[in-house]
Amino acid sequence: MKRILTGLQPTGIIHLGNYIGSIKQMIDMQDKYDSFIFVADLHAITIPQDSKELSDNIKKLIALYIACGIDPNKNTIFIQSENIYHTNISWMLECNTYYGELSRMTQFKDKSSKNANFTSGLLTYPVLMASDILAYDTDLVPVGIDQKQHVELTRDIAIRFNNKYGDTFKVPEPYMTKVGTKIMDLQDPLHKMSKSSENQKGVIRLLDEPEIIRKKIMSATTDSETRIIYDPENKPGISNLINIYSSITNMSIKDIENKFKDNNYGEFKKEVADVTINLISEIQDKYYKLLNSNELDNILDKGRDKTIEIAKVKYEEMKKKIGLYR
Ligand code: TRP
Numbered sequence: 001m002k003r004i005l006t007g008l009q010p011t012g013i014i015h016l017g018n019y020i021g022s023i024k025q026m027i028d029m030q031d032k033y034d035s036f037i038f039v040a041d042l043h044a045i046t047i048p049q050d051s052k053e054l055s056d057n058i059k060k061l062i063a064l065y066i067a068c069g070i071d072p073n074k075n076t077i078f079i080q081s082e083n084i085y086h087t088n089i090s091w092m093l094e095c096n097t098y099y100g101e102l103s104r105m106t107q108f109k110d111k112s113s114k115n116a117n118f119t120s121g122l123l124t125y126p127v128l129m130a131s132d133i134l135a136y137d138t139d140l141v142p143v144g145i146d147q148k149q150h151v152e153l154t155r156d157i158a159i160r161f162n163n164k165y166g167d168t169f170k171v172p173e174p175y176m177t178k179v180g181t182k183i184m185d186l187q188d189p190l191h192k193m194s195k196s197s198e199n200q201k202g203v204i205r206l207l208d209e210p211e212i213i214r215k216k217i218m219s220a221t222t223d224s225e226t227r228i229i230y231d232p233e234n235k236p237g238i239s240n241l242i243n244i245y246s247s248i249t250n251m252s253i254k255d256i257e258n259k260f261k262d263n264n265y266g267e268f269k270k271e272v273a274d275v276t277i278n279l280i281s282e283i284q285d286k287y288y289k290l291l292n293s294n295e296l297d298n299i300l301d302k303g304r305d306k307t308i309e310i311a312k313v314k315y316e317e318m319k320k321k322i323g324l325y326r
Contacts, residue, residue: 002139004033004175007040007080007132010057014064016204016276017183017193020247023068025177029142030074036136036307037070038078042087042128046121047111063296064206067286078303080132085311090124090131092318096161097127097153106149130154133172135311140175148174165321168314181243186220189236207284210277217241217273218266228260228268238265241272248275 006026014023029035039058058079066072080086102108102123112118129150133141134157141151151174158169183193187202197203202220204213222237230253232239242256245268251259260268290296319325 001032001034003036003136004029004140004142005036005038005133005136005138006142007038007043007129008061008065009044010039010041010054010061011044011195012053012057013195013203014061014206015193015195016206016244016280019068019206020181020183020244022177023065023070024247026065026142027069027071030071033140035075036078036138037065037075038080038132038303038307040129040132041079041081043080043125046119046125059296059300060291062300063287063290064283066290066296066299067283068206072299076303076306077299078307079300082300082304083307083311085135085308085315086128086131089135089311089315089318090128092322093130093134093157093161094124094127096164097130097157099123101153101156102126105153107146126150126153127157130157134158134169135314136307137170137314138172139170141172142175142177144177148176161318165318168317168321181247183244183247184236184240186216186237186240189221189240204276204280206280207287208280210281213277213280214273217276218269220269222265226264228263228265229257238268241269245272245275248279 026035026037039061041054041058044054062077062079066077070077105126108123108125111122126149129147130153133151133154141147141154143151151172155171155173158171162168162171185191185193185197185199185202186204187199188197191197193203195203201216204216208216220237220241222241223235225235228238228242229235230239230242242253245251245256246253260271263271
């Protein structure tokens with residue numbers, strides 16, 4: 001079974017767009033791959049974070065992913081900072097990475113240009129990511145377009161190290177996740193649903209109260225016609241609601257158009273709200289149960305112990321090859 005590895009930044013807000021666009025795909029992949037999933041908390045501190053909030057978000061993120069259907073029996077789940085080998089390996093890789101390579105990374109250029117007071121962690125961020133990936137002989141790294149360059153750099157670093165010190169790392173491939181259904185902002189259906197959206201009425205958070213979700217869906221922007229027809233170009237609002245309904249119920253768009261051919265927008269919105277609330281309530285039930293049990297800690301302890309064992313072997317091998325021994 002090929003091994004995949006996914007790092008998640010503990011950013012706080014997870015919304016329906018994340019669930020439909022990415023978490024559902026991860027759930028599909030867990031049966032086909034040996035899957036490692038971790039919270040990239042060390043990556044999060046490349047920019048300033050409130051410590052209490054960060055700590056809360058780390059556990060909450062994992063609880064929410066598990067509540068969504070990421071199965072702890074099928075995935076190795078852990079927290080990056082609980083495995084000291086990531087940073088140790090990262091240092092040895094940094095000493096085999098050029099400043100020029102790092103300063104040319106698009107994400108670095110973009111983030112550093114927005115704030116003149118950036119840390120050196122922002123620069124070396126991709127090397128820590130390389131260490132996350134290379135420590136586990138990862139075959140495939142599922143990434144969106146924004147992280148693809150970092151996986152390519154990881155390949156360059158791995159190949160360079162292998163050439164210099166002998167075969168040490170498996171050279172990973174980026175695995176471009178097929179673009180899942182893109183869910184748009186309910187208020188502004190020409191733009192993606194996003195946690196940083198100005199108007200939070202357009203964003204359905206997985207931890208929103210059910211009545212709030214209903215309100216947001218009922219007040220979603222639609223056009224001035226009345227028929228429920230899928231036409232993203234001319235009817236982006238209603239098409240977005242059809243996409244949401246289709247993703248949640250697994251009904252085809254044709255069948256949905258047919259089912260609601262005699263209904264108006266208000267009636268359709270009510271149905272969309274019902275299925276969405278159904279799904280999200282189930283997720284929330286599991287989420288709050290998990291947060292209030294020891295189960296989460298047990299899962300994370302197990303993940304920590306297992307990954308420390310694997311990464312330690314890679315770390316020792318690197319040290320020996322480099323000459324860091326008595
Ligand atoms: N940098 C990734 C992001 O912002 C998170 C991440 C850290 C990651 N380490 C990783 C993703 C290793 C894949 C593999 O989304």
